[in-house]
Amino acid sequence: MLVIDKITKTFNPGTINEKQALKGLSLTVNDADFITIIGANGAGKSTLFNAIRGKFLTDSGSILLDGEDITLQPDYVRARNIGMLFQDPMLGSAPGMTIEENLALAAGRGGWFGRISKADRELFRERLSLLDMGLEDRVDSLVGLLSGGQRQALTLMMATINKPKLLMLDEHTAALDPATAEKVLELTKSIVRDNNISCLMVTHNMQSALDLGNRTIMMDQGNIIFDTSGEERAKLTVNDFLLKFKEAAGKALDSDRMLLER
Amino acid sequence: MDISSIISLIQTSVELGLVSSLTVLALFLSYTMLNVCDLSTDGCFTLGAAVGAVVALSGHPFLSIPAAMLAGVTSGFITGILQTKMGIDSLLSGIIVNTALYSINIAIMGNSSLINLNKTETVFTMLKTALGGTSMAGMYKAVISVIAVAATVIFLALFLSTRLGLAIRATGNNPDMVRSSSINPVFTTLVGLCVANAFTALSGCMLGQLQKSVNIDIGTGMVTMALASLLIGRAFLGRGKITTRAIGAVLGAVIFRIVYAVALRFNMPAFMLKFVSSVIVIIAISGPYLKSRIPVIKRRLSAKKARA
Numbered sequence: 001m002l003v004i005d006k007i008t009k010t011f012n013p014g015t016i017n018e019k020q021a022l023k024g025l026s027l028t029v030n031d032a033d034f035i036t037i038i039g040a041n042g043a044g045k046s047t048l049f050n051a052i053r054g055k056f057l058t059d060s061g062s063i064l065l066d067g068e069d070i071t072l073q074p075d076y077v078r079a080r081n082i083g084m085l086f087q088d089p090m091l092g093s094a095p096g097m098t099i100e101e102n103l104a105l106a107a108g109r110g111g112w113f114g115r116i117s118k119a120d121r122e123l124f125r126e127r128l129s130l131l132d133m134g135l136e137d138r139v140d141s142l143v144g145l146l147s148g149g150q151r152q153a154l155t156l157m158m159a160t161i162n163k164p165k166l167l168m169l170d171e172h173t174a175a176l177d178p179a180t181a182e183k184v185l186e187l188t189k190s191i192v193r194d195n196n197i198s199c200l201m202v203t204h205n206m207q208s209a210l211d212l213g214n215r216t217i218m219m220d221q222g223n224i225i226f227d228t229s230g231e232e233r234a235k236l237t238v239n240d241f242l243l244k245f246k247e248a249a250g251k252a253l254d255s256d257r258m259l260l261e262r
Numbered sequence: 263m264d265i266s267s268i269i270s271l272i273q274t275s276v277e278l279g280l281v282s283s284l285t286v287l288a289l290f291l292s293y294t295m296l297n298v299c300d301l302s303t304d305g306c307f308t309l310g311a312a313v314g315a316v317v318a319l320s321g322h323p324f325l326s327i328p329a330a331m332l333a334g335v336t337s338g339f340i341t342g343i344l345q346t347k348m349g350i351d352s353l354l355s356g357i358i359v360n361t362a363l364y365s366i367n368i369a370i371m372g373n374s375s376l377i378n379l380n381k382t383e384t385v386f387t388m389l390k391t392a393l394g395g396t397s398m399a400g401m402y403k404a405v406i407s408v409i410a411v412a413a414t415v416i417f418l419a420l421f422l423s424t425r426l427g428l429a430i431r432a433t434g435n436n437p438d439m440v441r442s443s444s445i446n447p448v449f450t451t452l453v454g455l456c457v458a459n460a461f462t463a464l465s466g467c468m469l470g471q472l473q474k475s476v477n478i479d480i481g482t483g484m485v486t487m488a489l490a491s492l493l494i495g496r497a498f499l500g501r502g503k504i505t506t507r508a509i510g511a512v513l514g515a516v517i518f519r520i521v522y523a524v525a526l527r528f529n530m531p532a533f534m535l536k537f538v539s540s541v542i543v544i545i546a547i548s549g550p551y552l553k554s555r556i557p558v559i560k561r562r563l564s565a566k567k568a569r570a
Contacts, residue, residue: 074446075441076440076441076442076444076445076446076447077444079441079442079443079444080444083442084442091436091438091439092438092439092442093436093439094431094432094435094436094439095435095436096431096434096435097428097431097432097435101428101431101432102432102439104425104428105425105428105429105432105439105440105443105445106442106443108425108443108444108445109425110425111425112424112425112426113424113425113426114424114425115423115424115425116423158442158443159442
């Protein structure tokens with residue numbers, strides 16, 4: 001369970017570029033929650049993710065993951081329990097190393113001087129075959145030679161090879177072609193479901209925001225303005241959703257991309 | 263020039279190439295793997311030579327090697343701390359340590375800028391005595407160099423396939439991915455620089471003992487020469503497994519020395535060595551870049567012609 005309590009973050013304080021990106025945001029993510037997040041550009045979605053994974057420390061407030069206070073932990077320590085995928089498929093893997101070497105680093109078995117064992121290789125092949133992309137026969141290929149979709153699928157595998165307590169997806173299919181995006185999304189759903197991982201997912205597609213997962217939150221100006229789940233959410237249409245936004249934010253949702261993808 | 267002098271020329275080049283290839287292997291780790299251009303290399307090379315010479319002078323030829331390497335580790339650690347924990351740019355921290363080492367090195371050499379090892383027992387003289395009278399007698403310098411280089415290459419090949427080694431390679435490749443694998447890139451950078459500088463210092467220690475003298479300028483220009491060798495090696499054996507690429511680095515160092523020796527034969531003055539190594543580095547690094555620019559330049563030229 002992730003408990004975020006009134007976190008704030010101001011970028012460039014005291015300068016002309018000062019921006020209050022998170023304004024006392026609170027959120028509780030229950031175990032096995034799959035939450036979709038939507039909001040206009042600059043609403044603070046990515047900032048929220050970066051605060052949770054520790055890219056920066058928040059100015060105030062606290063973040064608890066399964067009861068452990070991670071507010072001041074450095075990012076690489078939090079990464080033990082938090083996996084993250086970005087929109088750019090190039091960010092999650094090392095292009096100059098092979099598929100197997102990338103997976104070995106993510107799996108992190110055998111101590112500092114451990115080497116890739118036969119059992120590791122079997123495990124990697126087995127996991128890769130789940131992707132159904134033929135990567136299990138290319139474990140010695142350099143990751144830099146893979147397509148964007150393959151790299152994103154591999155990153156997903158790396159992020160979940162040790163079951164994380166929380167998986168954060170920042171529009172991780174937005175840079176892929178529609179067919180590949182669909183495939184990576186299906187993979188994401190099955191991995192999250194099979195392993196019972198709590199998941200936060202940013203999307204610009206409102207229909208999939210309502211279709212995926214069990215809960216949807218809407219963000220605006222550094223805070224959560226609308227949080228829906230259960231029956232209420234099941235009845236919502238995209239149009240209701242737009243109205244809700246107008247109601248809560250006091251203005252129309254003005255993201256062209258979001259409206260285009262309705 | 264007769265055959266025997268050609269052979270002795272090649273032998274000397276190979277010996278010098280092998281000894282300096284240890285520095286090339288250090289850069290293989292720091293520059294190619296970790297993506298850090300370690301400009302403290304010159305000073306660290308001299309540091310290794312100075313420490314090695316002083317310890318050998320005090321009557322401990324064997325101890326001189328680990329002592330020099332330990333000095334290298336210390337130097338690498340400081341360079342690493344400056345760039346990972348103290349907010350100093352990585353190139354600048356190398357330059358700063360390099361400058362500081364100049365004073366340190368003179369202090370180590372007993373406030374002198376020259377140490378003479380002519381009558382001192384070193385690992386080389388010990389093997390020379392041991393091999394005396396056998397058919398290998400003339401090869402003692404090469405034997406020691408080959409052992410040191412082989413040990414270093416094997417160590418690197420093993421080390422870089424451990425989890426720590428993979429993490430070091432990934433740090434140079436995609437540090438964000440290292441963080442998301444729950445590894446602190448500060449740690450991997452520090453370890454990588456410590457190991458690399460141990461090899462640089464070993465290289466300096468061996469060169470000093472090989473030529474039986476150490477002066478304060480022994481390391482000047484080493485970083486450029488080693489980079490030149492590294493890039494020559496990459497042209498021959500730049501792809502494939504780590505071992506192949508490490509052997510490529512050694513080969514590059516030997517080729518560099520042989521080409522240099524041939525150039526000397528054709529009356530190139532010895533002082534041109536550093537100029538030539540700079541030119542090689544420029545060509546090797548900017549060559550591919552300029553090549554990629556040729557189509558653009560061609561199009562612009564033809565567009566200009568069409569307009570005229």
